[in-house]
Amino acid sequence: MRRQGPPQQASFLLTLLRRGAPAIATATSELSDGVADPTPVRALRRISAMAAPVDQRASDGLLLRAGRYVAFVPMVYRLVAVPGALAAYLGVHGGTGAVPVVAVAVVSVLLNLYGMRWMLRSAPFRSDRAAVLLTVDAVFTALANLAVAALVPTEVYAEAIGVPGKHLLGTVALFTLALGLPYGIGLLLGSIPLHLLMGWANTGTVQVESAFAGLGTMAGVLLTASGALVLIGLGTRLALAYGIRNGRQAERARQHRLMHDTVLQTLESMALPGEGTAEEQLDEVRRLARAEAVEVRKYIEAAENEGARPLGEKLASLAAEMARDGLRAQVVIAELDEDTLSEVRQIAIRDAVREAMRNTMKHSGTDKVLVRVEERDGGIAVIIRDHGTGFSAESRPPGFGISESITARLAEVGGRATVESTPGNGTRVTLWVPC
Structure with missing residues (x-):
């Protein structure tokens, strides 16, 4: 985990909503023992402990990479929803205005497949490359909706726009999960002038009522993505706290066994009645103490090499x-x-x-x-x-x-x-x- 400068603390819940999945990388910072306390407590109290302040400068590399995998959810959604909307359109209207709609669906699928492949690669994660991909996704979303609106006949517009519309819903969820709630809200608000332009591109007139078409659905997607982000983040923090607590208990148990199996055993052997002269018994005690010192040192120095x-x-x-x-x-x-x-x-x-x-x-x-x-x-x-x-x-x-x-x-x-x-x-x- 990396830290730079003094801690900058803020509620983990607010950090999640503001920064999206990358905020999960801060989950182990400022983690109190009370989060995983097995004593039964009220649900709100447990949630409050999980949402306690974190150091925003902290960043665990593994958690950072793992947290970004939530982006798979909207990508998979688009891989299913966009072809499904295309099939529904073709089933109703056949080849009427199909060329731009099919082209948008194909590019959407390819873009999502590339994004998933990029997420699964073994190379180190690059935030600058991720920013480029997200920018490309947002630009494609806007252009796809405008292109379909401009190129399909007015009589099929309502069904045709559903294909890039599914991609738009996925984009709202993707930005909310990957970058945070402010970006999702920005896309939601940005969809209003986008729909005005789409209506003008299709009919040549500005229809104010069309600007709010689908706004409720997008708001639902935004809330769902935000809720999923909060549940994933808080669940991750609880799991980490539980694992850390159990790890400490296991380490204490291991140390207890080590003491029982080495030092305690030797002390008990020394306490047993000896045979021979006093000098012989003293030599035996020294031998046991020397052997035990070697054993303890071996545990300390050779533990890392044992796995080979x-x-x-x-x-x-x-x-x-x-x-x-x-x-x-x-x-x-x-x-x-x-x-x-x-x-x-x-x-x-x-x-x-x-x-x-x-x-x-x-x-x-x-x-x-x-x-x-x-x-x-x-x-x-x-x-x-x-x-x-x-x-x-x-x-x-x-x-x-x-x-x-x-x-x-x-x-x-x-x-x-x-x-x-x-x-x-x-x-x-x-x-x-x-x-």
Whole structure:
């Protein structure tokens, strides 16, 4: 998001109406937590929070581009309405005065197709080019209506003018959405002298009553486009606020799990009664502290590079990490496509496996574990199996962490975890995530 100079605040609602869809780019600025507060409140209060002031100098590039896609609505309308009006005209009057009407319809369709293609291109958005295209559209709208009025016979004028008239309605909606309500109102008012000129071009006389023909329909289009703009803008701001709020909660949960799976685990290990002499116990504490410092640093420094490694390498690295702590892990991985799992699910699997292996170290009484990865039920299953002491459901060791650290982590990515264990027969933890 770019800002220049001090904030220039104004109501988001007024900014939307004044600037059109590009104002959506300011939606994330000055966004209060109250917008996405889940506490039930009156609708007007929620809307008031969404319409709160924004920094007009703020501009999010992605939102700016996405906001302009609302221009597709009037373009699609014209692609349907103009040929429809042409077909209705030809069905009633046949070839009478058809040449200018057909020509206007063809150019209208081509102009809209080009505009849609330009909007969908991958090149960066250029506001100066957009201004040129909108100017061309407005000029064509005026000339098309004048040309049809001047070239068709008076007896077919009322039906013939309906073809460029549909394009005019789309132009009113397009300018309102893309540039703001003032431009839509300007086109609405400009249609009055345009209709006077059209009547004069067709009959040679100025008919004042014709100047207001279709004015109510255009006013309806203007109000509809303005309402759609407001709903899209406020809905976007609410969705952004909700996403930001949930993102913060997810990040806090991730940090909580990180602390649980690293620092807390190490502190608990240090607190357990040690074996050997005092010097040996001190060396063990130092080793754990050193290993934990390395682990935390790795989380901080290597998070951005993690995405380049496939799941197999992640688990192999995890096995090496556990080996330094005294747990020998054998990893067996079926042949998987590198794109089988998304990165977020790979990270969830890796962290859940780490927690399961640490539980093995703390509670199983064995230093060996088997980790097997396979495709199952339309997803990827990871089975962590040890042949340690095991436990019963009633005597699950305190702090085992399955419910909080493993199940919750996988649930976030649509997965699940199950634990099977009986005294004397070891423990099997099965993790599953969808592909």
